[in-house]
Amino acid sequence: MENFSVTILGSSSASPTSQRNTTSQLVNFFDRLYLIDCGEGTQTQLRRNHTRLSKINHIFISHLHGDHFFGLAGLISSLNLFGRNRPLHIYSDPRIKQVIDIQLEISETVLLFEIEYHPLNFRQKELIFEDKKLEIFSFPLEHRVPTCGFLFQEKPSAPNVNKKSISKYDLSVDQIKSILAGKDLLVGNGEKIANSELVIQPNPPRSYAFCSDTKYFDSLYQNFEHVNLLYTECTFMNDLQEVAHQKFHMTTQDVAQLAVESAAKKLIVGHFSARYRDTTLLQSEIQSLYPQTILVNDFDTFFINNSEPDS
Ligand SMILES: [Zn+2]
Ligand SMILES: [Zn+2]
Numbered sequence: 001m002e003n004f005s006v007t008i009l010g011s012s013s014a015s016p017t018s019q020r021n022t023t024s025q026l027v028n029f030f031d032r033l034y035l036i037d038c039g040e041g042t043q044t045q046l047r048r049n050h051t052r053l054s055k056i057n058h059i060f061i062s063h064l065h066g067d068h069f070f071g072l073a074g075l076i077s078s079l080n081l082f083g084r085n086r087p088l089h090i091y092s093d094p095r096i097k098q099v100i101d102i103q104l105e106i107s108e109t110v111l112l113f114e115i116e117y118h119p120l121n122f123r124q125k126e127l128i129f130e131d132k133k134l135e136i137f138s139f140p141l142e143h144r145v146p147t148c149g150f151l152f153q154e155k156p157s158a159p160n161v162n163k164k165s166i167s168k169y170d171l172s173v174d175q176i177k178s179i180l181a182g183k184d185l186l187v188g189n190g191e192k193i194a195n196s197e198l199v200i201q202p203n204p205p206r207s208y209a210f211c212s213d214t215k216y217f218d219s220l221y222q223n224f225e226h227v228n229l230l231y232t233e234c235t236f237m238n239d240l241q242e243v244a245h246q247k248f249h250m251t252t253q254d255v256a257q258l259a260v261e262s263a264a265k266k267l268i269v270g271h272f273s274a275r276y277r278d279t280t281l282l283q284s285e286i287q288s289l290y291p292q293t294i295l296v297n298d299f300d301t302f303f304i305n306n307s308e309p310d311s
């Protein structure tokens with residue numbers, strides 16, 4: 001199940017460190033790439049990750065704090081230099097268009113491709129992207145500026161008739177259709193074969209939630225209950241609860257509570273304040289509250305599967 005993964009391109013908070021870039025993540029779903037946030041330096045991280053930039057068609061910007069979007073104009077400029085001609089979709093606070101337009105205008109950059117801007121809804125959860133296999137939702141967070149998180153939800157796939165039954169009973173197309181509609185099979189001697197013996201049930205759909213900058217609030221978990229893999233910001237340790245509240249960020253305690261409430265199958269955390277150059281203490285604090293937590297590092301990749309995601 002390596003067809004659904006997320007790669008961390010930046011795990012620092014407001015400013016980069018020598019080890020951590022500002023926020024960006026790359027979701028790979030059946031070889032289609034989706035970029036979440038684009039802090040300064042993201043295109044360098046994408047190059048280091050050997051990502052084919054032309055495969056990115058959708059970019060999701062959680063909010064307009066610089067550590068989440070200052071890399072976007074540079075990335076757009078590079079896509080242009082590499083001869084992109086397909087439209088690029090950007091899901092964001094609509095004011096992003098002003099930011100990009102002024103940079104393109106002053107740098108006299110003429111784009112060879114269209115940018116389609118999709119404004120985020122900061123009041124309620126909303127479906128913002130859909131194709132045959134995947135749905136992406138935005139959900140509002142509580143930060144100092146309008147902010148959304150994103151939920152990547154695989155669509156349920158249909159059951160299949162198992163190959164052994166097709167050859168054993170020499171099934172016609174009509175018989176296969178009838179089995180897929182849930183019917184049993186009547187064979188020549190009048191024997192009835194139960195539908196459950198003929199079909200393979202698909203794996204349950206998988207999901208990934210990106211919970212960007214936010215303070216903790218009571219209904220937050222409802223946006224991603226039972227998610228397979230949950231990423232949240234974890235900017236501060238618990239002794240800075242007051243600061244976290246003032247700055248609309250979360251502490252280890254908030255994050256652990258959120259993980260329990262949402263019944264997330266696995267929790268990964270990032271967006272650490274640059275004051276924690278060594279994250280050992282933060283790690284032991286959060287693991288004492290929620291033992292399975294993983295602190296992310298730049299270029300970590302997590303595979304999202306139906307049991308526990310592996311890193
Ligand atoms: Zn941030
Ligand atoms: Zn922020």
